[in-house]
Amino acid sequence: MLATYYGEKNSQGLKILFNEALSACIACGVAVSMILLLVPNAVLMLYGIEDSPLNVELIKCIRYCAVGSIAASVGAFLIDFYGGTGKPLWSCCMAVFRSALFPILFCVTLCVNGGVDAMGIGMMLSQIVAVAVFYGFVLIMRGAESIPYMLYEPECEKVMMKSFEYRPEEYEQLRRWIAENLAAQGIKGRETVEVSGLVLKLLKMTEEKNSRKETKGKKEKKEKNKVLGECVLRFIDAPEIIIKDDGELFEPDISDKRYSYNVRLLCNCSTIRLQGTRETGT
Numbered sequence: 001m002l003a004t005y006y007g008e009k010n011s012q013g014l015k016i017l018f019n020e021a022l023s024a025c026i027a028c029g030v031a032v033s034m035i036l037l038l039v040p041n042a043v044l045m046l047y048g049i050e051d052s053p054l055n056v057e058l059i060k061c062i063r064y065c066a067v068g069s070i071a072a073s074v075g076a077f078l079i080d081f082y083g084g085t086g087k088p089l090w091s092c093c094m095a096v097f098r099s100a101l102f103p104i105l106f107c108v109t110l111c112v113n114g115g116v117d118a119m120g121i122g123m124m125l126s127q128i129v130a131v132a133v134f135y136g137f138v139l140i141m142r143g144a145e146s147i148p149y150m151l152y153e154p155e156c157e158k159v160m161m162k163s164f165e166y167r168p169e170e171y172e173q174l175r176r177w178i179a180e181n182l183a184a185q186g187i188k189g190r191e192t193v194e195v196s197g198l199v200l201k202l203l204k205m206t207e208e209k210n211s212r213k214e215t216k217g218k219k220e221k222k223e224k225n226k227v228l229g230e231c232v233l234r235f236i237d238a239p240e241i242i243i244k245d246d247g248e249l250f251e252p253d254i255s256d257k258r259y260s261y262n263v264r265l266l267c268n269c270s271t272i273r274l275q276g277t278r279e280t281g282t
Contacts, residue, residue: 002084004264008242010232011156014085015149021077022148029073036066057116064120071127073099078134087150102126102133105220158235166207166227166245171200174231178241181233187274195241195272198259202243202252202270210247239274 004012036043040062044050052058075098083091105127106122114121138147146152162177164170175196182192210225227247236242245268251261252270262269 001265002081006085008232008234009153009155009159009236011149011151011159012161013230013232014151018081018149022074022080025073025077026070029070032073033066033069036069037063040066043230056115060117061120061123064117065123068124068127071131075127075131075134078131085151086153090138090150093137094130097130097134098127102130122134132266155236159229159232161232164229164231166203166210166229166247168207171203174203177199178231182239183272184211185235185239187239191274195258195274198244198254198256198272199241202254202259205252205254206245206247206268241272241274243270243272245267 002014006244040059041050043062044052044058049058056246075094079091079094079098082088082094103123103126106126107119108122110122111119135147138150140154142150160181162174164174178199179192179196182188182195184192202222206227206229208248210227225247227245229243232240232242232244234242243263247268249263249266249268254261254271258273258275260271260273262271
């Protein structure tokens with residue numbers, strides 16, 4: 001999904017993905033933190049050192065590390081996100097901060113002066129400070145508006161997305177949304193009408209494909225699977241309308257030179273390419 005959204009320059013999709021993934025990382029970090037705080041002996045048993053003479057100090061070290069596990073989880077996610085959205089230097093910067101620079105700076109310094117349990121404090125501080133300093137650099141280099149997504153490519157402003165469910169009552173809202181955004185780009189008249197008809201045809205074919213018939217006694221009842229979709233409008237080169245859904249995979253029987261079908265991440269992906277002409281008529 002990250003590669004798909006980034007390839008589309010879909011800033012809205014990337015922001016949604018960032019927020020959901022960050023929430024999941026924080027939740028995982030909290031879970032790990034609670035486990036380490038409540039049963040630190042499990043880590044010593046895992047490594048077979050539960051009878052170490054440094055048992056007390058090691059338990060303190062583990063509990064300090066537990067507090068920093070949330071920041072560690074966030075830092076790992078940031079490395080993957082920025083690396084996957086075409087910012088390798090920022091990704092490497094985060095990796096160096098959380099894996100080398102600050103762990104060495106804090107852990108070694110505190111361990112020399114305070115022992116094993118102080119090393120745990122160093123691990124905790126290194127992960128928290130790594131994230132804070134990283135975004136400090138982003139603030140200085142890119143400004144506050146770039147935090148946290150860093151989607152500063154100008155193409156991102158030319159892409160918009162709308163999520164919907166395959167239900168007839170939502171089709172008109174989607175059609176109107178498409179028409180309004182096309183009109184804002186100066187695309188009106190016949191082409192808008194034709195494209196709207198093509199979109200509506202695609203939606204109805206997808207809805208029908210995801211319907212199933214059930215026979216109860218002598219009555220035949222049609223049940224519909226819940227299908228969710230996304231509509232992406234791209235105005236980077238020639239305008240494109242991309243419609244994706246999580247329903248049954250099938251290639252719609254649509255013969256139109258503007259239409260193409262593909263499968264992305266086991267989702268149907270249909271693209272309608274406009275000629276990019278700008279009209280002023282109705």
